[in-house]
Amino acid sequence: MLNVLHRRAIFLCATLLVSGNSFAQNDETIETKVGQGQLIGILQVPSIQKDLRLTAEQVAKICEITRIPGAISFADAVAPLKTILTDEQLKEFKRNALPGLMVRAFTVSEVRETLELTQKQVNSIVEIQTKLKTQLQPFQDKINQLGSPKNAEEAMQLERDTEQFHEDAYVEAFELLTDEQRKKWKEIAKPIPLRKKNGG
Numbered sequence: 001m002l003n004v005l006h007r008r009a010i011f012l013c014a015t016l017l018v019s020g021n022s023f024a025q026n027d028e029t030i031e032t033k034v035g036q037g038q039l040i041g042i043l044q045v046p047s048i049q050k051d052l053r054l055t056a057e058q059v060a061k062i063c064e065i066t067r068i069p070g071a072i073s074f075a076d077a078v079a080p081l082k083t084i085l086t087d088e089q090l091k092e093f094k095r096n097a098l099p100g101l102m103v104r105a106f107t108v109s110e111v112r113e114t115l116e117l118t119q120k121q122v123n124s125i126v127e128i129q130t131k132l133k134t135q136l137q138p139f140q141d142k143i144n145q146l147g148s149p150k151n152a153e154e155a156m157q158l159e160r161d162t163e164q165f166h167e168d169a170y171v172e173a174f175e176l177l178t179d180e181q182r183k184k185w186k187e188i189a190k191p192i193p194l195r196k197k198n199g200g
Helices: 004-017 036-044 046-052 056-063 074-083 087-100 102-107 109-115 119-146 152-174 179-188
Strands: 023-025 030-035 071-073
Touching: 030 036, 030 074, 030 102, 036 046, 036 056, 036 074, 036 087, 046 087, 071 074, 074 087, 074 109, 087 102, 087 179, 102 109, 102 119, 102 152, 109 179, 119 152
Parallel strands: none
Antiparallel strands: 023 030, 030 071
16 A cells, blocks of 8 residues: 555645646547656655665666656656666556546556446546546645645645545546456556545
């Protein structure tokens, strides 16, 4: 299960981006967009570096990655790591990173394909995301006015203020999954410590 440092590191990725360009949709494609800096930034967390058994050389190379500004697909954000991490490390990185996206993880193309989500399920998840975006808009307005959290105390307060909205959306989406899909999800993502007991 994710420890507190893991969770706080990846939670802000979901919190700060979900009210922006969270997903793109056309006639056939729905894809979660993420900030590469925030996503790769979780590899700066010592506990995650330890879990992945990163070498000093790998950490140095990760720090040298030129971050693409704005929101991009999860696959594009992770792409530079493929030449730095081993296959097993990359898999473990994704297992740490995906839970931080909460409900948005279910619209990552790799996740949709692995879970074999139906179009009906995807449409329902997008509706959940849209509702979440509306709920978080007041917090996004505050960030736009005052700026992003400047220290750990402000970041933790933002987490506390928005945590339940994220959890409720995640649980609602998780409950759409079949038993087989839930099993697959638990294979590709670490368990999320929720206040409520439902959800993987």
